[in-house]
Amino acid sequence: MASLLTTLFLLQLFAISAFTSPYDRGGSPAAGPVPGGAAAPGPDVTAAPSPADGDTHGASDYAKPEIETNYKGAWAIDNPNVGVCAMHLQLMPNDQVIWYDATSLGPSARKLEPEGNCPINPDANNKSDCWAHALAYDWKTSKSRTIKLWGEPWCSSGNLWPNGSMVATGGTLSGVKAVRMMPMDDFKADFIEKRDALGDFRWYSSNQILEDGTAIIVGGREAFSYEIVPPSLEFQPKKVDLPFLKETCTPAKETNMFIENNLYPFLFLLTDGNVFLFANNRSITLNPTSGKIIQEHPVCPGGSRNYPPSGNSAILPLKMSSDNTGALNVEIVICGGNKPDAFEKVDVKHVKDKEKEFVPALKDCHRIHPMDKDAQWEDEQDMPSSRIMGDLLHLPTGDLIMISGAQKGTSGWENAIEPNFTPLLYQPFKPMGSRFTEMNPTNISRMYHSSSALLPDTKVLVAGSNPHQFYTFNATFPTELRVEKFSPHYLDSKLDIHRPVVDEKGTEKVLKYGKQFKIAASIQSKKPLVLGEVKVTMLYPPFTTHGFSQNQRMIVPTLTDVADNVITALAPPSGKFAPPGYYILFVNYLGVPGTGIWVHID
Ligand SMILES: *[C@@H]1O[C@H](CO)[C@@H](O)[C@H](O)[C@H]1NC(C)=O
Ligand SMILES: *[C@@H]1O[C@H](CO)[C@@H](O)[C@H](O)[C@H]1NC(C)=O
Ligand SMILES: *[C@@H]1O[C@H](CO)[C@@H](O)[C@H](O)[C@H]1NC(C)=O
Ligand SMILES: *[C@@H]1O[C@H](CO)[C@@H](O)[C@H](O)[C@H]1NC(C)=O
Ligand SMILES: *[C@@H]1O[C@H](CO)[C@@H](O)[C@H](O)[C@H]1NC(C)=O
Secondary structure, X not given: OHHHHHHHHHHHHHHHHHHHOOOOOOOOOOOOOOOOOOOOOOOOXXXXXXXXXXXXXXXXXXOOXXXXXXXXXXXXXXXXXXXXXXXXXXXOOOOEEEEEOOXXXXXXXXXXXXXXXXXXXXXXXXXXXXXXXXXXXXXXOOOEXXXXXXXXXXXOEEEEOOOOOEEEEOOOHHHOOOEEEEOOOOOOOOOEEEOOOOOOOOOOOEEEEOOOOOEEEEOOOOOOEEEEEOOOOOOXXXXXXXXXXXXXXXXXXXXXXXXXXXXXXXXXXXXXXXXXXXXXXXXXXXXXXXXXXXXXXXXXXXXXXXXXXXXXXXXXXXXXXXXXXXXXXXXXXXXXXXXXXXXXXXOHHHHOOOOOOOOEOOXXXXXXXXXXXXXXXXXXXXXXXXXXXXXXXXXXXXXXXXXXXXXXXXXXXXXXXXXXXXXXXXXXOOOOOOOEEEOOOOOOOOOOOEEEEEOOOOOEEEEEXXXXXXXXXOOOOOOOOOEEEEEOHHHOHHHHHHOEEEEHHHOOOXXXXXXXXXXXXXXXXXXXXXXXXXXXXXXXXXXXXXXXXXXXXXXXXXXXXXXXXXXEEEOOOOOOOOOOEEEEEEEEEOOEEOOOEEEEEO
């Protein structure tokens, strides 16, 4: 009883502090780090309650404690051998999960279909190549088809266009400046490719979709620049130099002996339209239109966070204010990675015939409110185990999950050991000390060149892992062709009675910025839904590769009314909050999410 009361008390304080804090509303001078000065980032649960109007409605927090479960989740094989490793992965709004591997690194384990389909491979001496390097995996049926893909997309980037089609940008060799499109409305399509379309070489770059549906593409190996690419295959390339990328690049020891530590930079669209860019251990806020650096943030202590030390990062859920004019909290978290010299100590190019040293990965996490005037990194709780190359994914509940990766070494072939089998539930607004919960482990190693995605059915799809140059099965960490699904804690069958079901017929799926929309939903227990007990979340589905989920974004829209099992919500006010495109919309009842549906916003 006492602990229930404490939880209730803390929840109430959290709700009040969340709704009265001025911080992050456009970085106003009044905004500042969390009051109280404690090292606890996020809403300060220890602060005295302010004389607020107690308006816990209007937005998305619960007025009651969440329904608890001790269930730690379950793993299941979804497909025993899919034949193509998932180096890059994107869930599309047509429920196809697109993934692909490199095309210049030899055969996969599956022939391109139909039999005898052996196109010329420009990155394998123009010989014909009968192997598939790309797949469309239907997450509902676990069936897949092969896709033809030409110019090498190895270590490329990507995003969705506002119309739901997918775009893959860059790679290496013949694909280093390519743009490839996978249409959403054609279930038989191959990638439609345009070579030499980009303004610079984009090998290990990151994308972020902007408020108008264009995408900024940042960095890449020896590409100290960015460019903005419209949702089209026809455009004039224009690169903009960005010396910050050179400054944050740990220089090569000798020709071709790269260290870098700043590839696949972490990129997030802020709610004023600017972009937060994190590379190695430094970060800036960049105006993507003018190219101006608006703010340089303090150095993040502790080590290197980008490729090859490959830590992970996410922008925390953007919870809209009750008047729908701003997000109550714009905050970024960074976890894991490794020491700046971890790659030199393990990679064969540097180590040569000396013994490899697998440096233990970092456990520390840090958080920043980048729109604050004097934004500071605040120490987050340490993770219970070290992690590199993991994926940090949003869950429908507003929590996050850290999944896959390794505990020692770095990205790169043969560069890591000690897989991290244990997914970690991350609840960023719980009191410090109780933010991480270990879930049930898998027994399949998912390290370099693995990826994952949250699905509309609220499970997490996990695929890939190939820490070798070629497909290799007789090794300690073999090329992994099994597809798994992880059912997180909230899929405890004991919670099914509380699980919301969205009635698609009574739900508006075409949302307009700032306008009201209605969601019809009910819970299996037949208990009517009321304001304060429901929370709606909207996920922008990311492009995941090398431990970073590009474009990932979770919006928590304001709710204005719940009556007769119809929720009235406000669509976010603009593309600065929610770039145009498709989102998975979930309804949660006191922490129990139901299957999501696809909605479109513009
Ligand atoms: C690994 O886990 C699966 C369940 O996902 C189980 O069926 C299998 O027996 C386990 N294998 C080993 C070697 O523990
Ligand atoms: C492959 O063919 C293309 C087009 O014919 C040509 O431009 C390219 O140089 C060839 N590449 C190799 C490695 O022969
Ligand atoms: C999406 O936009 C692209 C580029 O304009 C176009 O080629 C494609 O056909 C569009 N797809 C859909 C489904 O509208
Ligand atoms: C940031 O990274 C650079 C390059 O690895 C390193 O020299 C510097 O000491 C780091 N700074 C801090 C505060 O960790
Ligand atoms: C794995 O197989 C390859 C090719 O058959 C062979 O060259 C290699 O020595 C094998 N490695 C191990 C660890 O058995």
